[in-house]
Amino acid sequence: MASRSYGQYCGVTTAVELIGERWALLIVRDLLVGPRRYTDLKQGLPKIPTNILSTRLKELQEGGVVRRVPLLHCGLVYELTPYGRELEPIVLALGRWGFQQMGEPQPDDVVTADSLTMALRTAFRADAAATLPPADYELHIADVVLRVQVDASDLRIAQLEPAGRPVDPRLGTQATLEAAPALTFAAGPGIRRVISGELTPAEAIDQEVLAVVSGDATLLERFAQTFSIEPGAALVA
Amino acid sequence: MASRSYGQYCGVTTAVELIGERWALLIVRDLLVGPRRYTDLKQGLPKIPTNILSTRLKELQEGGVVRRVPLLHCGLVYELTPYGRELEPIVLALGRWGFQQMGEPQPDDVVTADSLTMALRTAFRADAAATLPPADYELHIADVVLRVQVDASDLRIAQLEPAGRPVDPRLGTQATLEAAPALTFAAGPGIRRVISGELTPAEAIDQEVLAVVSGDATLLERFAQTFSIEPGAALVA
DNA sequence: CCGGATCCGAATCGATACTG
DNA sequence: CAGTATCGATTCGGATCCGG
Numbered sequence: 001m002a003s004r005s006y007g008q009y010c011g012v013t014t015a016v017e018l019i020g021e022r023w024a025l026l027i028v029r030d031l032l033v034g035p036r037r038y039t040d041l042k043q044g045l046p047k048i049p050t051n052i053l054s055t056r057l058k059e060l061q062e063g064g065v066v067r068r069v070p071l072l073h074c075g076l077v078y079e080l081t082p083y084g085r086e087l088e089p090i091v092l093a094l095g096r097w098g099f100q101q102m103g104e105p106q107p108d109d110v111v112t113a114d115s116l117t118m119a120l121r122t123a124f125r126a127d128a129a130a131t132l133p134p135a136d137y138e139l140h141i142a143d144v145v146l147r148v149q150v151d152a153s154d155l156r157i158a159q160l161e162p163a164g165r166p167v168d169p170r171l172g173t174q175a176t177l178e179a180a181p182a183l184t185f186a187a188g189p190g191i192r193r194v195i196s197g198e199l200t201p202a203e204a205i206d207q208e209v210l211a212v213v214s215g216d217a218t219l220l221e222r223f224a225q226t227f228s229i230e231p232g233a234a235l236v237a
Numbered sequence: 238m239a240s241r242s243y244g245q246y247c248g249v250t251t252a253v254e255l256i257g258e259r260w261a262l263l264i265v266r267d268l269l270v271g272p273r274r275y276t277d278l279k280q281g282l283p284k285i286p287t288n289i290l291s292t293r294l295k296e297l298q299e300g301g302v303v304r305r306v307p308l309l310h311c312g313l314v315y316e317l318t319p320y321g322r323e324l325e326p327i328v329l330a331l332g333r334w335g336f337q338q339m340g341e342p343q344p345d346d347v348v349t350a351d352s353l354t355m356a357l358r359t360a361f362r363a364d365a366a367a368t369l370p371p372a373d374y375e376l377h378i379a380d381v382v383l384r385v386q387v388d389a390s391d392l393r394i395a396q397l398e399p400a401g402r403p404v405d406p407r408l409g410t411q412a413t414l415e416a417a418p419a420l421t422f423a424a425g426p427g428i429r430r431v432i433s434g435e436l437t438p439a440e441a442i443d444q445e446v447l448a449v450v451s452g453d454a455t456l457l458e459r460f461a462q463t464f465s466i467e468p469g470a471a472l473v474a
Numbered sequence: 475c476c477g478g479a480t481c482c483g484a485a486t487c488g489a490t491a492c493t494g
Numbered sequence: 495c496a497g498t499a500t501c502g503a504t505t506c507g508g509a510t511c512c513g514g
Contacts, residue, residue, distance in 0.1 A: 004487085004504085007284040009342040009426055010352040011359055011466075012266050012328060015335025020262065022506075029249050038477050047244040049507045054478060064338065075476065082469075086334055089473040091249060093327050098252025100320070101301065105246040115247040122248055189246055229248075232323060241485085241506085259487075275496050286488045291497060312495060 018063040019087070023048050024056050028084065029091050030114040031066065035079035044114045060084070095122035099196070099229050105189045113144045113159045120146070123195050123227040126153035135222050136179070140186040140213070147181060150226055183215035183223070195229050255300040256324070260285050261293050265321065266328055267351040268303065272316035281351045297321070330473040332359035336433070336466050342426045350381045350396045357383070360432050360464040363390035372459050373416070377423040377450070384418060387463055420452035420460070432466050 006013045019025050023045065030036055030044045042053060057078060060066035065084035070076045080087075095118060134151040138160075145160040190209030193199040201220035204210040212220070243250045256262050260282065267273055267281045279290060294315060297303035302321035307313045317324075332355060342348075371388040375397075382397040427446030430436040438457035441447040449457070 005284075005343060005346075006260075006263060006282075007343075007346055008263075008282075008352055009339070009346040009348050011332035011334070011336035011339060011356055013263065013335070013352070014339045015331040016262055018335065018338060020257070020259070022257070023243075025253055025257065026243060026245075026250065039475080042477095045243075045245075047242075047507090049509090050478070051480080051508095052506065083337070086469060090327060090330050090334065093330070093473045094252040095248035097248070097323055097327065098250065098255065099248035101255060102246070102248060102251045106242060106244075109242075109244055109246040111246050115245055115250070119248055232319075279496095284488090286490090287497070288489095288499085289487065292486095 018065060019060070021056060021059065023052055024060060025091065025094075027053070027056055027060065028065065028080065028087055029095075029118050030112075031078060031080045031084070032088055032091060033114045033117050035069065035077040036114075037075055037077050041078065044112045046110060046112075091118070092122045095119060096229050099123075099192070100231055102192060109189075111142045111144060111189065113146070116141060116144050116146060117157050117159065120148060120157055120227060121155065123229050124150075124155050125226060125228055126155075128228070129153055129155070129226045132222055132225065135219055135226070136182045137219070137223060138181040138184040138213075140184070141188070141191065181215060183217070183219040184213040185215075185220065186211050186213055194224055195227055197228060197230060200224070255302060256297070258293060258296065260289055261297060262328065262331075264290070264293055264297065265302065265317070265324055266332075266355050267349075268315060268317045268321070269325055269328060270351045270354045272306065272314040273351075274312055274314050278315065281349045283347060283349075326473050328355070329359045332356060333466050336360075336429070337468055339429060346426075348379045348381060348426065350383070353378060353381050353383060354394050354396065357385060357394060357464060358392065360466050361387075361392050362463060362465055363392075365465070366390055366392070366463045369459055369463065372456055372463070373419045374456070374460060375418040375421040375450075377421070378425070378428065418452060420454070420456040421450040422452075422457065423448050423450055431461055432464055434465060434467060437461070 006017065019028060026045055026048075027041060030041060036044070038053070038057075041057075042048065042050060045053070057066060057068075061068060064081055065087075066078050067081050068076060069079055099119075099122065129150050130153045132150075135149075137148040137150075139146045139148055147158040147160055149156040149158075187194075187204075187210045190199075190204065190207070193209065194201060194204050199207070199209065201210065201224050205212070205220075210220070243254065256265060263282055263285075264278060267278060273281070275290070275294075278294075279285065279287060282290070294303060294305075298305060301318055302324075303315050304318050305313060306316055336356075336359065366387050367390045369387075372386075374385040374387075376383045376385055384395040384397055386393040386395075424431075424441075424447045427436075427441065427444070430446065431438060431441050436444070436446065438447065438461050442449070442457075447457070
């Protein structure tokens with residue numbers, strides 16, 4: 001059952017044998033947001049066949065990347081091992097690299113809460129954020145609602161139901177939700193062009209890529225400075 | 238012919254669609270060493286079916302990762318585009334990550350010149366090298382002979398024929414080959430345990446993992462300090 | 475609903491042979 | 495040297511089914 005070997009004794013080859021199968025790295029991406037149940041993963045990867053998800057989870061466990069954790073009276077979750085979590089800077093760098101080649105979305109492309117959470121992490125400029133005042137955004141994209149809190153070089157993202165409450169306090173990044181966000185805005189996939197610097201926030205509003213729902217619209221500038229992927233910037237942890 | 242889509246609008250997904258197919262990242266790995274002809278790639282990846290190599294090269298070109306360059310009167314080579322070269326820190330980090338999970342080599346595993354060249358790059362500690370005097374090694378592993386020159390944080394690796402001359406002055410990293418190397422040594426796959434810190438050079442010689450051919454044997458210590466992969470050190474450069 | 479297992483047609487991969 | 499062509503072996507994808 002050892003997956004078809006590439007026949008080389010090499011670190012890159014070993015890595016590809018561990019996480020190079022179809023869908024594997026997307027499972028890792030979602031697990032980097034937090035532990036997930038089987039059903040969560042299936043929802044976050046709508047096009048994955050259930051047998052493939054099952055097979056990959058087994059392989060990732062054998063490889064020491066993922067582990068299966070029973071939850072008391074609450075089912076079970078999959079989570080990354082410490083070794084699997086070491087993939088975080090790699091997945092983030094891959095996200096920045098791929099971002100530059102993203103075109104327009106295909107008709108049936110979706111945006112999931114986990115992929116968007118990771119996308120914001122890939123775009124987060126800790127250096128820029130450190131020079132700016134703290135900020136607190138609520139972001140609506142497609143059906144996904146995220147609460148995004150930036151404090152110096154610290155980034156917290158919580159996934160909210162449309163209602164406005166976190167999906168599950170045990171799962172995902174914690175955020176402080178007492179106060180209302182300073183800015184709430186909605187965007188479509190065109191927000192990519194803001195992140196890439198192709199559009200300023202003002203232009204994005206003009207072109208209806210982006211719309212302020214409530215709060216201080218001038219914070220959009222700070223958002224654009226905090227989340228940005230410039231060409232040639234796949235580098236670094 | 239758009240490859241089976243994952244159906245998500247996300248940078249990581251785009252990256253995986255560009256370089257996630259079987260063999261693709263190993264082709265990129267070899268091209269990170271230098272431009273390569275079709276036949277070079279086939280030799281460097283002995284188990285790749287020729288139709289797959291052909292297909293992947295086409296896909297990588299469509300994705301803007303690789304380009305095909307005719308050489309005057311000398312055939313043609315494939316090389317990474319600037320965008321493809323941005324994968325270097327990612328491939329190196331993946332190599333470090335996979336290195337930690339490498340076991341013993343399978344009976345039919347091979348070590349190629351390009352994979353070994355990249356392995357040394359993944360293990361190179363520029364920070365440690367910067368504090369050490371320059372060094373100049375010749376390294377024999379399996380059929381591969383590499384000339385490895387370290388000068389502060391600069392690393393140069395040239396692939397030599399068993400004869401002792403570079404394979405092709407146009408291809409691969411240049412090195413200064415006038416002088417003889419200060420240390421020539423031979424090793425088996427067990428050199429991995431030296432890189433990982435599991436074995437000191439002295440122990441490696443005792444266990445016949447490593448043998449000095451000529452030159453100053455004390456330089457092995459410097460080599461081990463210069464090339465090292467500690468657990469948990471997969472970080473992207 | 476959760477966490478899968480099973481079945482089957484479609485697409486891809488792997489090995490070998492062959493060509494300009 | 496630089497690939498195409500062919501064909502059986504594997505894997506993937508989509509759907510259904512099942513035990514708790």
